[in-house]
Amino acid sequence: MRKEKLLNIPAIRRMPTYLHKLLKMQAEGRSSVSSTELADYMKIELIVVRKDISLTGISGQRRVGYDVNELIRYIKNYLGWDEIISGVLVGAGSLGTALLGYTDFAHYGFRIDHVFDISPEKIGRDIYGRTVCDVNDMAACFAGNPPEIAVICVSNSAAQGVADKLVSLGVKYIWNFANVSLQVPPHVVVQREVIAGGLAMLSVRRKQDRTENDG
Amino acid sequence: MRKEKLLNIPAIRRMPTYLHKLLKMQAEGRSSVSSTELADYMKIELIVVRKDISLTGISGQRRVGYDVNELIRYIKNYLGWDEIISGVLVGAGSLGTALLGYTDFAHYGFRIDHVFDISPEKIGRDIYGRTVCDVNDMAACFAGNPPEIAVICVSNSAAQGVADKLVSLGVKYIWNFANVSLQVPPHVVVQREVIAGGLAMLSVRRKQDRTENDG
Numbered sequence: 001m002r003k004e005k006l007l008n009i010p011a012i013r014r015m016p017t018y019l020h021k022l023l024k025m026q027a028e029g030r031s032s033v034s035s036t037e038l039a040d041y042m043k044i045e046l047i048v049v050r051k052d053i054s055l056t057g058i059s060g061q062r063r064v065g066y067d068v069n070e071l072i073r074y075i076k077n078y079l080g081w082d083e084i085i086s087g088v089l090v091g092a093g094s095l096g097t098a099l100l101g102y103t104d105f106a107h108y109g110f111r112i113d114h115v116f117d118i119s120p121e122k123i124g125r126d127i128y129g130r131t132v133c134d135v136n137d138m139a140a141c142f143a144g145n146p147p148e149i150a151v152i153c154v155s156n157s158a159a160q161g162v163a164d165k166l167v168s169l170g171v172k173y174i175w176n177f178a179n180v181s182l183q184v185p186p187h188v189v190v191q192r193e194v195i196a197g198g199l200a201m202l203s204v205r206r207k208q209d210r211t212e213n214d215g
Numbered sequence: 216m217r218k219e220k221l222l223n224i225p226a227i228r229r230m231p232t233y234l235h236k237l238l239k240m241q242a243e244g245r246s247s248v249s250s251t252e253l254a255d256y257m258k259i260e261l262i263v264v265r266k267d268i269s270l271t272g273i274s275g276q277r278r279v280g281y282d283v284n285e286l287i288r289y290i291k292n293y294l295g296w297d298e299i300i301s302g303v304l305v306g307a308g309s310l311g312t313a314l315l316g317y318t319d320f321a322h323y324g325f326r327i328d329h330v331f332d333i334s335p336e337k338i339g340r341d342i343y344g345r346t347v348c349d350v351n352d353m354a355a356c357f358a359g360n361p362p363e364i365a366v367i368c369v370s371n372s373a374a375q376g377v378a379d380k381l382v383s384l385g386v387k388y389i390w391n392f393a394n395v396s397l398q399v400p401p402h403v404v405v406q407r408e409v410i411a412g413g414l415a416m417l418s419v420r421r422k423q424d425r426t427e428n429d430g
Contacts, residue, residue, distance in 0.1 A: 007416070007420075013413070015415045016409055016412055017409050043405075078422070079418045079419060080419070080422035094313040095309070097309040098310035098313055104411060105414070108411060148421065149414075173421055175417055179319065181258065189417065189420045189424075191420075192232070193410075194231055195408075198390055199320070199406075200230045200294055201222070202364060202390055202404065204222065204227050204293070204294060205388070205404045205406075206364075206388055207294065209387075209404075
């Protein structure tokens with residue numbers, strides 16, 4: 001609990017966006033980037049960009065800006081994305097399918113090795129090159145080597161059962177897309193993803209605009 | 216640009232989670248809730264819960280806790296979710312389908328009236344009770360009444376074109392799930408949703424654990 005308070009959540013959530021842009025620049029042969037250019041891209045203020053980037057531990061910006069390759073290295077290191085992180089996904093519905101099709105995960109070192117579902121209609125299907133396995137075969141599939149991160153995309157009512165099973169098999173990090181507060185032992189970390197969080201952001205901006213126009 | 220800096224992003228993103236829990240309590244006939252219970256549910260510290268809730272403008276917590284109905288009203292009002300917000304969704308792929316199946320939007324007053332796609336295979340299909348329309352019929356569909364919020368779930372390469380069209384038809388709030396920085400006029404607000412942001416959060420926690428174990 002204590003650690004979470006120390007995290008700069010918006011900055012961490014922005015890291016993949018910086019990385020996405022920097023990897024694109026790298027592919028285009030760009031060698032340096034200014035914080036101004038990143039601020040324009042991110043649509044946030046310059047000082048916020050500088051604070052975000054300083055989190056990675058990179059030394060202060062030089063006159064020419066940041067070295068693209070170096071900044072990529074620092075961001076990846078900060079996130080632990082400089083090595084492969086093994087993953088599995090449970091729940092091969094539309095959201096699970098969307099996540100399996102998210103090509104950027106590969107650039108982030110996040111490798112989804114197995115996909116599980118409980119529905120006989122889905123078991124055996126191929127989704128973006130991965131065969132959906134029976135959730136009851138999970139233990140055999142892991143064979144004593146649990147993945148580092150498990151992504152839960154099942155229904156709200158099934159999520160706790162799936163989490164219990166994952167935890168019993170040794171999974172320590174859970175990325176939960178079901179809209180429930182999972183109960184897990186203290187050594188397990190759950191990141192609950194609430195899709196409506198973005199809608200709330202947009203709604204507050206809309207509300208502000210309306211209040212100003214009324215005033 | 217200035218306003219964004221004033222927003223407490225993590226607090227706003229947490230609002231739908233409070234609301235989800237409170238609506239459940241309301242359905243169960245609960246009349247009051249303590250901040251301690253909310254902190255347990257949210258897995259954040261008590262002081263953070265109190266700060267979050269104070270954002271809504273509700274007056275200080277009484278000894279018995281918050282009145283569930285009143286807190287729901289304040290959160291909804293803060294987000295502008297106390298009235299219906301009209302929406303459309305463009306891109307009926309797996310992510311778009313997942314969003315259309317997100318039943319909580321209805322409780323948040325967000326009503327997706329139309330779904331558009333460019334693919335002949337998808338046009339005419341029914342997704343959770345909505346018929347997918349041809350993206351080229353968008354102007355006719357709006358008939359001069361643009362929706363308030365448009366959700367973009369198309370490919371990265373198609374997103375800017377879709378945004379241009381939406382803006383030209385009068386849409387002012389865009390919820391963008393494509394992994395691109397959309398260029399829009401200053402009066403248009405874009406909320407860019409980066410799915411990998413949650414993975415970054417989980418990865419930083421994992422990295423911290425590993426660093427501690429090494430040390």
